[in-house]
Amino acid sequence: MLAVNILSLALLRENMLLQEVTDTAQRTIGSPITAYWPVMIFFAVAIVFPVLPIVLGRFLRPIKYEKGKMRPYECGIDPTTEAHERFSIRYYIVAMLFLIFDVETIFLLPWAIIFMGDDFSFTKFALIEMFVFIGILVVGYYYAWRKGALEWA
Numbered sequence: 001m002l003a004v005n006i007l008s009l010a011l012l013r014e015n016m017l018l019q020e021v022t023d024t025a026q027r028t029i030g031s032p033i034t035a036y037w038p039v040m041i042f043f044a045v046a047i048v049f050p051v052l053p054i055v056l057g058r059f060l061r062p063i064k065y066e067k068g069k070m071r072p073y074e075c076g077i078d079p080t081t082e083a084h085e086r087f088s089i090r091y092y093i094v095a096m097l098f099l100i101f102d103v104e105t106i107f108l109l110p111w112a113i114i115f116m117g118d119d120f121s122f123t124k125f126a127l128i129e130m131f132v133f134i135g136i137l138v139v140g141y142y143y144a145w146r147k148g149a150l151e152w153a
Contacts, residue, residue: 093149
């Protein structure tokens with residue numbers, strides 16, 4: 001009987017300690033809604049950031065338009081050709097090559113972040129892979145250059 005009382009006291013004490021730890025955790029962590037505060041703040045900034053300049057521009061811009069403001073171009077040079085002039089296909093090829101090489105170099109950032117890791121075997125593999133990647137970019141750039149895709153005229 002004494003053993004049963006000691007066991008029940010031990011279980012009661014353990015239950016009280018567990019309850020105390022749970023209460024402490026709830027006080028420090030807070031309610032589940034507090035986990036969403038960063039998301040709510042980000043959402044509010046994402047709404048305010050584009051809307052604020054539009055609203056400020058609406059109130060700060062001049063209401064009366066002058067003769068210079070109503071011209072087709074505000075740079076001061078009169079247009080010499082029509083607005084719908086044809087562009088050479090080389091312009092679009094250079095633009096596409098720029099986008100391709102620009103987007104490809106974006107992949108260097110995740111590599112640089114991973115390369116800073118502690119696992120040397122993986123970083124050595126990542127270094128070799130990045131040299132292969134940059135090599136492919138250089139070969140593509142050389143091919144486009146030799147084909148004359150980067151010439152404007």
